[in-house]
Amino acid sequence: MNKLETKIGKIAKLENPIIAASGTVGYGEELSKLVDLKSFGAIATKGTTLTPRAGNESPRIAETPSGMLNSVGLENPGIDCFIKQKLPWLLQQNSKIFVNIAGSTVDEYVKLVQKLDSTKIDAIELNISCPNIKQGGANFGSNRKTAFEVVSQAKKHTTKPLIVKLTPNVDSISEIAKAVEYAGADAVSLINTLLAMKIDTRTRRPVLKNNLGGLSGPAVFPIAVRMVWQVYNSIKIPIIGSGGINSAIDVVEIMMAGASAVEIGTVLFKNPSTACNSIVCGLNDWLNQNQVKKLNSIVGTVKPW
């Protein structure tokens, strides 16, 4: 019996709850040179848009205490190129594929899900939370009405399970989560990066050319745990937790807060070939040590004071 088997609502069963986070592994090809992609429960591909995007100017990366900023700005070759040139290889890897998409209008999201509907991917991750592009992205995810509108329209035009990735840069993430659940989302994933800034005090310039970027890494983990817990108490659909997960015990913690699965990202920059396997081994050890039979039995079991 696989103690780590994970089910996210209607979405295909995963061998383990570890998903490679969108934006950290491209379309999988580079990482596959270092690690078998099947080690992951699923791969969430780079945020892809209707037409190709060049992304933001460099520098796009800055290190911060226990974390990092990025302002890549959704550089991608566009959905048609993805489907034609990247997806066939990815589908041969026998791992579950979640395709992350981002649009700047509702119509673009609709066209994106339509294009993916006839492919063999396992789910669509609707990115309504990218902090790094001026139009769209987080604009949809920071307002209940627009979040509802984009998810319900996307849902109407696809038979694929829909995961909606939420931004933490809002007053109440639970309110947004409720709106997207009501709109028909099959699951939510949270959190995307937190809007942040780093200044080079020598030059008095922001390190990132975009001035602002998204913070990820262990620094954001407690915020992710808090938000997963708040959202878990507000909706019934499954949650994929993410934000600075670094170890098996982090996975246990965020699952106790209410996540059914997790995404790991920044840690893959540190240990691309070993991060996933060491978390998987650590989870098995934790289950044995704590005499827990199935990992999914711990979801949402935190006992708040």
Next chain:
Amino acid sequence: MIETIATIVEKKTIWPGILSLKLHCEKIAKTAKPGQFVHVLIENLTLRRPFSICEICDDNIVIGFQIKGKGTKQMSAWPIGKKINVLGPLGNGFSENSSNDNVLIIGGGIGCFALLELAKQTPNCQAILGFKTAKLIILEEKFKKHCNKLIICCDDGSQGLPGNITNPLEKILKTEKINKIAACGPIAMMKCAFEIAQKQNRNVKFEACLEQRMACGIGACLGCSVELKQNNKIVSAHVCSDGPVFDAREVFFN
């Protein structure tokens, strides 16, 4: 490309704040090429640090660095014998040189670290290395050993030719048949060198080794983008996977 454990077998302080480490890592040394880099894991920091491979000696590689921030500061305290996690070799190096090539190497400051192995593997080469001052000159003896001719320049005139690399560069390009140039150093230096080279001989092949802040090092995160001119179009490339060595004709030096 492999993520592996390397052992520090030698540590040299070249000048205060400028060090080199020799790392025993057979798997990387076996396949590494001049101009490629390794991505070094540093405890308690979120991101690895990229370093050009300075030398390949049997089962070892040498990296060199200047203490600039948290990462290099921590590395400077690493003792001989310490085991570290290294990812590499990464990126595309300089093109290979045959005995028919007459190669000119242009290095500036710590950029010279990225060029030594190229000099070692190039049958006919000469080098112009520029530094701010005599007390920042690195790898002089090693380049001397592997180059037919070595010119050292110091901005402050404290050793070698006074000023930057432009005068000796113009002279060499006028008097000798150079068909390939390889450069690594400050962007302003490479820009200037490329402009001079273009003026003298438009057909000379010019390869420039660039750097950029990066995260994954393998072309997955797209963090280290650089704009290139290709077929009259501006395209986005990535220093880690498309470079770090680029055809200078495609690079915007700014």
